[in-house]
Amino acid sequence: MNGTRHEWGFVEIYEYRPRRLVIPGFLLSKLKTACRKDSSNSIVFARRTQYYEYSVEILCSRDEVNITINGEHVFSLAPSSLPSRIRDDVIYFFDEHNNRLLPVEVRSNEGYMRLYFTAELDAPTLLINGIHMHRIVGVRGPLHDSQLKVSRLGVRRGDRVLDTCTGLGYTTIIASSRGATVYTIEVSEYVLSIASLNPASWLLANENVRIVHADATIAVELLPDEYFDKILHDPPRFNMAGELYSLEFYQQLYRVLKPGGKLYHYTGVPLQARSRRLSPIVRGVIERLRRAGFERVWFDKQTQGVIAVKPR
Structure with a gap:
């Protein structure tokens, strides 16, 4: 080697x-509902442990969504760019080239892999071919x-x-x-x-x-x-x-x-x-x-x- x-x-x-460009699916579900309203809305999620800190603040209106992660504004997008179908246990990342959110997943000769995360878990886990790695x-x-x-x-x-x-x-x-x-x-x-x-x-x-x-x-x-x-x-x-x-x-x-x-x-x-x-x-x-x-x-x-x- x-x-x-x-x-x-x-x-x-x-x-x-x-790459700090990710947002949990369970937050995106709340976001789609919030963006339908006329006034601006804020959604905040924070997970702080001894081993990592992850906070997301979302400011949304009918025209724009602004995402701040760990105190730093990282991307904006139009509500129409949100995935049409959101899975609550998936983590999504912002694809800067196409200006859209995609699930963190890989399909390859090694199998199907994705991050699995719910609000009840202390951190995401890795799924490989449907099997939890933790x-x-x-x-x-x-x-x-x-x-x-x-x-x-x-x-x-x-x-x-x-x-x-x-x-x-x-x-x-x-x-x-x-x-x-x-x-x-x-x-x-x-x-x-x-x-x-x-x-x-x-x-x-x-x-x-x-x-x-x-x-x-x-x-x-x-x-x-x-x-x-x-x-x-x-x-x-x-x-x-x-x-x-x-x-x-x-x-x-x-x-x-x-x-x-x-x-x-x-x-x-x-x-x-x-x-x-x-x-x-x-x-x-x-x-x-x-x-x-x-x-x-x-x-x-x-x-x-x-x-x-x-x-x-």
Whole structure:
């Protein structure tokens, strides 16, 4: 791979650039109603958390709509430019070339991807072929889910953390907010493009974050031995990325982790049904991690992930 030299040697570092031109569908629904009235109307939405701030103010009349995001006026458009059909759980972005709002979605050979967001969630999540890439049931939303995972891993100031699957970058952002330096890997340029439009991902533009645009199975082989204090492995489902559940990949994670270092591996509870036993997929993860050399390997019910430690 070609790219910028740093501690790893030559790897491709992705230059993440936030694009602050987005508005949730549930606000657009309110906007269409407000714009039908003769007088000017204002719609305000604000979401402030420890990890991101996103505020939208909309001033609309029958003739013009003005959008201000995080205190900065970013675009204006005519009410007639609003989508004819608005989906409340979709995030829309402003297409500057065509002066219209379009859903944040991608249809490609990797499948159908889009941002999913409702007013009840603490942050948007990513949908790939209809599957949520974060837990949204039993938690306040994907950000809370990510916070639980980082807390269970025990990330602290000064740690060097490997996040094997960037996605929207929530675990990376939370780990870096704790004072860690995070190296995060994402194979899909489409996912990174979607993340650039996601308000809760904007803090990926952070001096403590290095984004590597590569296949994780290849990128991990380039990393030096015993380089990381913690590893957060949150891959897609087994049937979507089985190679990220393989013994060979776990052996590479073991190699790059420092002695005494901790791994958190999200698995969920696939195919568990009503049984109290762990599913075959989770049992297989535990077995292969032990074969790779990890000790104290156990399943954490709260976060639905496996925790493992490299012996000293």
